[in-house]
Amino acid sequence: MSPSRDPDVRRRLLDAAERLFYERGVQAVGVDAVVADAGVATKTLYAHFGSKNALVEAYLRRRDQRWLGWLRGAVATAEPGPGRVLAVFDALGGWFAEPGFNGCAFVNVAGELAHSPTARAVARDHKGALRALLHEVAAGAGVADQAVLADRLMLLVEGAIVTAHVEGDAQAAMRGRSAAAALLDGMNTAVGE
Amino acid sequence: MSPSRDPDVRRRLLDAAERLFYERGVQAVGVDAVVADAGVATKTLYAHFGSKNALVEAYLRRRDQRWLGWLRGAVATAEPGPGRVLAVFDALGGWFAEPGFNGCAFVNVAGELAHSPTARAVARDHKGALRALLHEVAAGAGVADQAVLADRLMLLVEGAIVTAHVEGDAQAAMRGRSAAAALLDGMNTAVGE
DNA sequence: ACCGTAGGAGAACGGTCGTTTTCCGTCAAG
DNA sequence: CTTGACGGAAAACGACCGTTCTCCTACGGT
Numbered sequence: 001m002s003p004s005r006d007p008d009v010r011r012r013l014l015d016a017a018e019r020l021f022y023e024r025g026v027q028a029v030g031v032d033a034v035v036a037d038a039g040v041a042t043k044t045l046y047a048h049f050g051s052k053n054a055l056v057e058a059y060l061r062r063r064d065q066r067w068l069g070w071l072r073g074a075v076a077t078a079e080p081g082p083g084r085v086l087a088v089f090d091a092l093g094g095w096f097a098e099p100g101f102n103g104c105a106f107v108n109v110a111g112e113l114a115h116s117p118t119a120r121a122v123a124r125d126h127k128g129a130l131r132a133l134l135h136e137v138a139a140g141a142g143v144a145d146q147a148v149l150a151d152r153l154m155l156l157v158e159g160a161i162v163t164a165h166v167e168g169d170a171q172a173a174m175r176g177r178s179a180a181a182a183l184l185d186g187m188n189t190a191v192g193e
Numbered sequence: 194m195s196p197s198r199d200p201d202v203r204r205r206l207l208d209a210a211e212r213l214f215y216e217r218g219v220q221a222v223g224v225d226a227v228v229a230d231a232g233v234a235t236k237t238l239y240a241h242f243g244s245k246n247a248l249v250e251a252y253l254r255r256r257d258q259r260w261l262g263w264l265r266g267a268v269a270t271a272e273p274g275p276g277r278v279l280a281v282f283d284a285l286g287g288w289f290a291e292p293g294f295n296g297c298a299f300v301n302v303a304g305e306l307a308h309s310p311t312a313r314a315v316a317r318d319h320k321g322a323l324r325a326l327l328h329e330v331a332a333g334a335g336v337a338d339q340a341v342l343a344d345r346l347m348l349l350v351e352g353a354i355v356t357a358h359v360e361g362d363a364q365a366a367m368r369g370r371s372a373a374a375a376l377l378d379g380m381n382t383a384v385g386e
Numbered sequence: 387a388c389c390g391t392a393g394g395a396g397a398a399c400g401g402t403c404g405t406t407t408t409c410c411g412t413c414a415a416g
Numbered sequence: 417c418t419t420g421a422c423g424g425a426a427a428a429c430g431a432c433c434g435t436t437c438t439c440c441t442a443c444g445g446t
Contacts, residue, residue: 009393025307027220030433041394042435052434102307110359111301114218123359152372155352155365162351166303166316172348179345183372186379202423223403234424235405245404 010048012038017059022105026056026112053118056109060122063105068129075137082141082188085149085180088134088157093173096164103165104158130157143187152183203241205231210252215298219249219305246311249302253315256298261322268330275334275381278342278373281327281350286366289357296358297351323350336380345376 016037020029031052035042049055074091078084095101102108106123113119131154138150160176163169209230213222224245228235242248267284271277288294295301299316306312324347331343353369356362 006392023307025220025305027218027305028308031435032433039394041396043395043437044393046435047392103304104355107300107355107359108304108307111296112218112220112305114216114295114301115221124361127356127360148371151368152375155356155369155372156348157352158355159348159350159352162297162300162355163320163348166300167320168317175344176348178341179348179376182345182376182379186375224405225403232424234426236407236425237423239405240422 009038009040009044013040013045013048013055014059014062017055018063019100021056021059022063022102022108023100026109031055053116056113057118057122060106060109060119060126064122064126064129067105068126068133071130072133075133080140082184084137085141085153085184086177088137088153089160089173089177089180092157092160092164092176093170096160096170096173101164101170104161107158107162130154141184141188143184145187149183149187153180156180156183202231202233202237206233206238206241206248207252207255210248211256212293214249214252215256215295215301216293219302224248246309249306250311250315253299253302253312253319257315257319257322260298261319261326264323265326268326273333275377277330278334278346278377279370281330281346282353282366282370282373285350285353285357285369286363289353289363289366294357294363297354300351300355323347334377334381336377338380342376342380346373349373349376 013034016034020033020037031042031045034055035045038045045055049058071088071091074094075084075087078087106126109116109119110123131150134153134157135146135150138146138153141149143149156176156179160172163172206227209227213226213230224235224238227248228238231238238248242251264281264284267287268277268280271280299319302309302312303316324343327346327350328339328343331339331346334342336342349369349372353365356365
């Protein structure tokens with residue numbers, strides 16, 4: 001068994017980086033651990049990414065795409081309408097219950113690499129994209145002020161993620177869902193056709 | 194000028210540790226930087242704390258006490274009643290606008306030191322104490338289900354802190370205040386005397 | 387058949403880290 | 417005056433880090 005061409009090696013490196021960086025933290029994981037987990041040589045990592053910082057950024061960019069795609073898909077399975085608001089928290093509940101759940105990767109790196117402009121930028125971009133997705137969900141909920149609902153959902157989603165992480169309580173998703181339903185009830189007094 | 198007795202040296206070390214660990218992250222700051230900032234010798238740090246891990250834990254314990262005391266005091270300045278719920282978010286708004294604001298120290302270490310049992314325990318304890326404080330606030334708000342309100346406030350507070358941190362948006366406090374007011378409006382249909 | 391390239395294994399590098407140690411100064415109690 | 421505890425300055429330590437380098441193997445295109 002020979003080839004292990006370019007894209008395969010790169011994917012193995014990103015897989016190992018994601019697993020280790022997300023589980024243990026970026027600074028706690030050395031490049032030796034990544035290359036060992038990926039089964040490649042140190043030289044190969046630097047041929048593909050040039051530096052550990054670039055590998056970290058690539059890991060974050062790919063996770064950003066994957067995570068938002070996953071949430072978007074979970075929301076799309078629900079019928080259009082206010083139910084998609086609740087579907088967000090149902091999806092979060094499944095995520096929190098996964099064995100390797102360790103909070104939001106972008107919040108973690110923002111706290112860990114407080115002085116890394118690229119890490120801060122990637123985290124900010126990710127949260128902006130999440131906010132945009134929640135705005136879409138809020139726009140379909142039939143409330144008067146979509147922007148206000150999106151802002152409030154953002155706070156509930158972030159609060160649920162950090163609570164599930166720090167307190168180790170996966171039920172935070174259901175409490176967020178309940179709070180979102182209460183907010184929906186209080187806001188749908190308008191545009192009822 | 195001579196003395197610099199025991200408690201003064203210890204306080205200087207904790208002050209330096211808090212400033213540096215909170216601003217740059219625990220792993221990014223070496224003990225050399227702490228002792229240089231505190232103006233003490235390396236030996237003195239180890240005479241007082243024994244290890245960097247113990248210094249980190251002492252820093253977190255003191256910050257836990259101080260931060261909760263600060264929030265408790267801010268809440269106490271408001272009239273008893275539902276206004277104390279809003280006072281929580283007013284206090285957060287002031288905190289977010291401070292120059293050195295860098296998110297919740299306990300969320301940061303929970304993400305950074307994912308595999309340190311003591312860091313996880315201190316963070317969990319801190320969030321439990323915050324939850325207890327919010328329960329007190331909710332108990333005075335005159336709603337039917339205090340526990341549910343406290344849970345929802347917890348999500349909004351955590352969400353506001355992480356949003357203000359990652360997105361650099363201090364207005365998250367006002368959006369949290371608005372969401373809390375909406376939740377109060379929807380919940381105070383009972384126990385109106 | 388040949389050469390260029392990709393990759394693996396591992397050593398080596400300079401730097402930094404947490405921790406310990408040595409040496410010296412200084413104050414307080416006996 | 418002496419002793420001992422405390423603290424500062426700095427060196428030393430072993431370990432680990434990110435990065436680069438050398439040597440070797442194996443494949444693909446021409």
